[in-house]
Amino acid sequence: MTTTVRDVVAVARGLADDVLFPGAMRVDGLDAIPAAHFDALAAAGLYGAPVPAEAGGLGLDLAASCAVVEELASGCLATTFVWMQHRGLVMTLAAEGTPAVLRDRWLGPACRGQVRGAIALGGLLPGPPRLRARPSGDGWRLDGEAPWVTGWGLTDLLLVAARGPGDSIVSLILDAAAQPGLAVTRERLAAVNASATVRLGFDGVLVPGERRAGQAPFDPAESMRPDRLRINGSLALGLVLRCVRMLGPGPLDDELAACRKQLDDALVTGFDAMAQARAAASELAVRAAAALAVQVGSRSVSVDQHAQRLVREAMFLLVFGSRPGIKNALLRRLGAIEG
Numbered sequence: 001m002t003t004t005v006r007d008v009v010a011v012a013r014g015l016a017d018d019v020l021f022p023g024a025m026r027v028d029g030l031d032a033i034p035a036a037h038f039d040a041l042a043a044a045g046l047y048g049a050p051v052p053a054e055a056g057g058l059g060l061d062l063a064a065s066c067a068v069v070e071e072l073a074s075g076c077l078a079t080t081f082v083w084m085q086h087r088g089l090v091m092t093l094a095a096e097g098t099p100a101v102l103r104d105r106w107l108g109p110a111c112r113g114q115v116r117g118a119i120a121l122g123g124l125l126p127g128p129p130r131l132r133a134r135p136s137g138d139g140w141r142l143d144g145e146a147p148w149v150t151g152w153g154l155t156d157l158l159l160v161a162a163r164g165p166g167d168s169i170v171s172l173i174l175d176a177a178a179q180p181g182l183a184v185t186r187e188r189l190a191a192v193n194a195s196a197t198v199r200l201g202f203d204g205v206l207v208p209g210e211r212r213a214g215q216a217p218f219d220p221a222e223s224m225r226p227d228r229l230r231i232n233g234s235l236a237l238g239l240v241l242r243c244v245r246m247l248g249p250g251p252l253d254d255e256l257a258a259c260r261k262q263l264d265d266a267l268v269t270g271f272d273a274m275a276q277a278r279a280a281a282s283e284l285a286v287r288a289a290a291a292l293a294v295q296v297g298s299r300s301v302s303v304d305q306h307a308q309r310l311v312r313e314a315m316f317l318l319v320f321g322s323r324p325g326i327k328n329a330l331l332r333r334l335g336a337i338e339g
């Protein structure tokens with residue numbers, strides 16, 4: 001029997017409603033997301049979501065992946081956030097140019113969620129390199145920092161993007177574990193704290209040559225591609241989805257649909273349209289969470305209430321995965337700058 005996209009989205013909705021949402025308030029107070037949440041996603045095949053079926057994944061395209069992210073995020077943003085980082089690892093492992101030795105070793109286990117990934121994209125930040133990879137012996141030496149890395153202690157492999165020789169980006173796959181030269185500093189977060197997000201400092205961390213997944217010219221435009229920016233918008237849509245379900249039918253239902261369409265349309269229109277759409281999604285998340293708090297009333301400020309959790313998570317979605325264009329569009333929408 002073939003599994004359709006609709007089946008996968010329905011499975012994601014079931015997981016969100018039956019497993020993630022019932023645990024969301026407990027997770028909100030934890031230092032780390034329980035492994036059972038990730039095991040449930042793995043059992044549904046979701047760790048291999050974007051990988052072609054013939055390579056062991058579910059073969060979801062971007063539209064289907066976004067639909068799954070939205071459903072899961074409506075259940076538990078923190079769990080969905082950590083799981084989403086794996087997408088970078090599994091897509092790198094599945095990429096044509098990735099050495100067979102890495103693919104053969106890890107693609108299967110990564111699709112099954114037996115091996116779970118985190119990402120450290122410090123080398124992609126604009127401006128002077130903040131994370132460098134230099135050739136060292138038969139391998140590489142990493143120096144600098146990755147200011148935000150989510151899922152530390154919850155993942156097995158770390159995909160690092162660092163600035164290499166000749167203004168290149170070198171992608172390396174490290175064990176996500178303590179090692180000589182690596183300083184790990186935990187961030188305490190007001191939302192999604194159970195995502196176990198850390199700052200990583202690299203001081204001469206040595207990586208064997210066979211852990212190099214790829215090397216390409218550094219092109220800042222890559223990080224502005226609408227298809228790269230679309231999926232994080234679904235985290236905001238998922239939060240709105242939960243709010244409108246709790247609020248009951250109303251005008252925000254139509255706003256959610258319009259926002260989703262704006263994000264999808266921006267895939268063909270370009271970066272400026274995507275920046276506007278991402279800003280619109282983040283702003284809608286803030287308003288939907290605020291509306292829920294108002295509807296619930298004074299009780300919403302109690303720490304056991306979803307409303308206050310969703311308000312804090314909406315704040316996180318204002319800043320996570322941002323770009324200057326998104327930030328400016330948001331500041332304009334929020335009335336902080338003219339335009």
Ligand SMILES: Cc1cc2nc3c(=O)[nH]c(=O)nc-3n(C[C@H](O)[C@H](O)[C@H](O)COP(=O)(O)OP(=O)(O)OC[C@H]3O[C@@H](n4cnc5c(N)ncnc54)[C@H](O)[C@@H]3O)c2cc1C
Nearest residue numbers: 119120121124126148149150197223319320321322323324
């Ligand atoms: C709780 C939390 C967890 C995060 N987890 C991760 C993680 O696991 N791995 C990870 O790599 N990042 C992670 N990030 C970073 C995130 O992807 C963005 O870099 C960050 O949200 C942008 O914040 P900022 O606007 O303050 O810019 P800064 O972080 O100060 O970055 C400076 C500039 O770089 C731009 N920028 C940021 N990221 C990129 C990029 N990838 N490519 C191109 N330009 C970029 C920003 O728009 C900004 O203009 C996390 C952020 C938060 C808040």
